Amino acid sequence: xxxxxxxxxxxxxxxxxxxxxxxxxxxxxxxxxxxxxxxxxxxxxxxxxxxxxxxxxxxxxxxxxxxxxxxxxxxxxxxxxxxxxxxxxxxxxxxxxxxxxxxxxxxxxxxxxxxxxxxxxxxxxxxxxxxxxxxxxxxxxxxxxxxxxxxxxxxxxxxxxxxxxxxxxxxxxxxxxxxxxxxxxxxxxxxxxxxxxxxxxxxxxxxxxxxxxxxxxxxxx
Numbered sequence: 001x002x003x004x005x006x007x008x009x010x011x012x013x014x015x016x017x018x019x020x021x022x023x024x025x026x027x028x029x030x031x032x033x034x035x036x037x038x039x040x041x042x043x044x045x046x047x048x049x050x051x052x053x054x055x056x057x058x059x060x061x062x063x064x065x066x067x068x069x070x071x072x073x074x075x076x077x078x079x080x081x082x083x084x085x086x087x088x089x090x091x092x093x094x095x096x097x098x099x100x101x102x103x104x105x106x107x108x109x110x111x112x113x114x115x116x117x118x119x120x121x122x123x124x125x126x127x128x129x130x131x132x133x134x135x136x137x138x139x140x141x142x143x144x145x146x147x148x149x150x151x152x153x154x155x156x157x158x159x160x161x162x163x164x165x166x167x168x169x170x171x172x173x174x175x176x177x178x179x180x181x182x183x184x185x186x187x188x189x190x191x192x193x194x195x196x197x198x199x200x201x202x203x204x205x206x207x208x209x210x211x212x213x214x215x216x217x218x219x220x221x
Contacts, residue, residue: 041141087111138175147176159189
């Protein structure tokens with residue numbers, strides 16, 4: 001089932017509360033929050049205080065994408081902030097199993113994320129233990145990049161592996177997605193779709209979300 005997870009990295013932070021309420025009113029289930037440390041990726045973005053504020057303001061599922069070195073150091077903190085799904089990069093830690101275990105022990109959903117140059121086969125052995133696998137379709141750390149079409153093959157191979165092994169993990173994709181390519185993304189096997197600037201850069205966010213929701217209805221029957 002296709003679901004939307006708008007990225008607040010592209011929101012207008014002077015109107016963040018207002019824009020989140022628009023998403024809620026349109027029954028958008030997930031809110032994607034990118035956390036960057038300036039080390040794993042060159043940029044620095046929002047951190048725990050902002051997530052805490054968002055958590056107080058909404059009951060939406062907080063889908064948090066950690067682009068940070070050694071994420072195991074901060075799992076407790078992100079749990080305390082109220083994150084519902086904690087996505088960490090396979091490339092950012094030497095203890096993937098430990099990260100998965102720690103997040104699950106805290107009662108949160110686990111997402112494992114891979115960069116465009118990382119083979120999906122490297123994470124196959126972990127898929128039985130995670131709730132979500134996030135495929136980056138751009139290089140992490142920057143908004144507004146062009147979609148990498150090669151990510152569709154990666155999504156398709158992950159979807160085939162999940163089906164073949166009767167697993168329950170969902171597939172999420174993030175980067176360069178808009179109404180122009182979203183059908184390809186869904187057809188490849190994606191469940192959760194992160195959209196940032198293609199929504200928040202529009203004058204009428206409500207109208208734009210309705211376009212996505214209308215398209216999803218074709219697949220969610």
